[in-house]
Amino acid sequence: MIKRIKLRNFKSFKRAEIEFRDNFTVITGPNGSGKSNLIDSILFCLGTSSKVLRAERLTDLIRDGRGEAEVTIEIDGYEIKRRIRKTERGYYSYYYINDKSVSYSDVERLVESLGLNTDYNIVMQGDVTRIAEMTPIQRRKIIEDVA
Amino acid sequence: MIKRIKLRNFKSFKRAEIEFRDNFTVITGPNGSGKSNLIDSILFCLGTSSKVLRAERLTDLIRDGRGEAEVTIEIDGYEIKRRIRKTERGYYSYYYINDKSVSYSDVERLVESLGLNTDYNIVMQGDVTRIAEMTPIQRRKIIEDVA
Amino acid sequence: KRSAFLSAFNSINENFKEIVRELADGEGEIYLDRDDPFSSGLQIRFKPFGKPIQRLESMSGGEKSLLTLAFIFAIQRFKPAPFYAFDEVDMFLDGVNVGRLAKMIRKLSSDAQFIVVSLRKPMLEESDHVVGVTRGGDGESIVTAIQLR
Amino acid sequence: KRSAFLSAFNSINENFKEIVRELADGEGEIYLDRDDPFSSGLQIRFKPFGKPIQRLESMSGGEKSLLTLAFIFAIQRFKPAPFYAFDEVDMFLDGVNVGRLAKMIRKLSSDAQFIVVSLRKPMLEESDHVVGVTRGGDGESIVTAIQLR
């Protein structure tokens, strides 16, 4: 279970902290307020590519005019943190588990061990009919993943 | 302006007639009731391909178990009718303007002269962000069409 | 051909600026990314009131819907079509924006016919006439007229 | 490998049948279109109560949403994930179906965490806790807690 998400200069968020006390939380608010950006921050922290996060380059995730962005997620007793910093030629990406600097594949292994297959447990905006509209072979592959 | 739409064995409709008395009509009803099928019937009558109409073959537009489907639209003083009939090897498509049998290109010419460019004046379900998400070249082409 | 395109482009751009101000609470414009119109791409710029200018691809579902509709309405003012059919174009919009869109369609419906499929209350309330569709006993679609007023 | 796949498939299919009955008011099942699981495609069959069996591609937006969600919930029962994040999965649903989905999520939330972005009232009312997001003075997103009860 996710206990807390902390954001710093991630997309439209300057500084924010969301605590999840219960099992069924609804996020609501006007158009353009930052709801989908919150869901993007979870995928960013667990190491997803920029394509899914509605950004051309990963540095587009950094709040306009800042130099770096950071997201921390507390889940099942772990604290996973990801920070990206703009450089001249591109960016650096840093990963931490419980404040210890780790590589991307360490995060991937932890995510795997927590049973987090973001293929079907995170549904992005506009994607809800995706499984009904994918090919039958793609659907069968989902069962293979979980078997 | 569309004055009336008449359907016979088109998708989920057995027989139906909708009169449009005013300029701002809303169609509402539960999921799966037939709202989008009504919009499909307009595109079908004006001669659109089956791909857009959520059907693999044109004969999937005929109500389950029947042999033919027909849609009539009264617009700006004309009555455009299209009928499709299942045959062994496929289907026949018939077009009528004011009860006179015509070819598809006659309907196309009439539709053009009425100023009906279904590229931007009909927005299908789920398509509303299409123009914002198309390439800049495709967007420029829309202006070329109307210039 | 070139002058016809540019005069269409300029008048649609004027319409777009006006409509975006009313519908999406911000400043919008369309511009060509090259001098030669026929090899250029049409870009959309949008700056919501009180916020910085936005990149189109990082916009939210609701913001993109409003810009797409503003573009369609801007063309409609330039070259009206006999009717418009919209199938749940309000699906990403919050209640306030559904209301704004409904009022805009009401205004535009004095020049053109709008047939709008919607499940949202503000849209039903603004319309002249509501047509209800349900499924009957053996699964066929039945049309009924719903009177709201 | 083959027996692991088939036992997963069978138990997910049992779950799917149960969930579709409750969520989409009909009979659903998943089946493989070939004998060899690893070269087959997974098909979905759905027959709403009182209507004939439907082809998946001719279904409506709302019907497809419910079947997709039923499939996700069927997998969840077989192999629970630590949390689920849904971004406006109720956008195609009418009021009755939003209510049904909200009640189903409430039930499933005793086994897993659900984070659901929604603009629809029945979903907000069924949740344990509502988090509000708005834009502040200089355009940054601000999080507030909304108490409904």
Ligand SMILES: Nc1ncnc2c1ncn2[C@@H]1O[C@H](COP(=O)(O)OP(=O)(O)OP(=O)(O)O)[C@@H](O)[C@H]1O
């Ligand atoms: N790097 C960034 N810096 C500042 N703002 C950004 C950045 N990236 C995205 N945004 C802003 O975030 C906003 C979109 O937020 P988001 O998609 O989360 O909205 P939403 O609440 O999901 O809205 P909807 O209900 O319409 O889906 C846009 O206005 C966009 O300009």
Ligand SMILES: Nc1ncnc2c1ncn2[C@@H]1O[C@H](COP(=O)(O)OP(=O)(O)OP(=O)(O)O)[C@@H](O)[C@H]1O
């Ligand atoms: N040829 C056909 N014969 C009988 N029924 C059909 C046929 N083609 C489609 N249908 C039925 O039409 C229904 C879908 O209708 P439609 O897409 O218009 O619903 P809708 O009112 O738009 O719903 P939503 O609000 O979910 O978008 C499906 O239940 C489908 O089975």
Ligand SMILES: [Mg+2]
């Ligand atoms: Mg969103």
Ligand SMILES: [Mg+2]
């Ligand atoms: Mg529909």
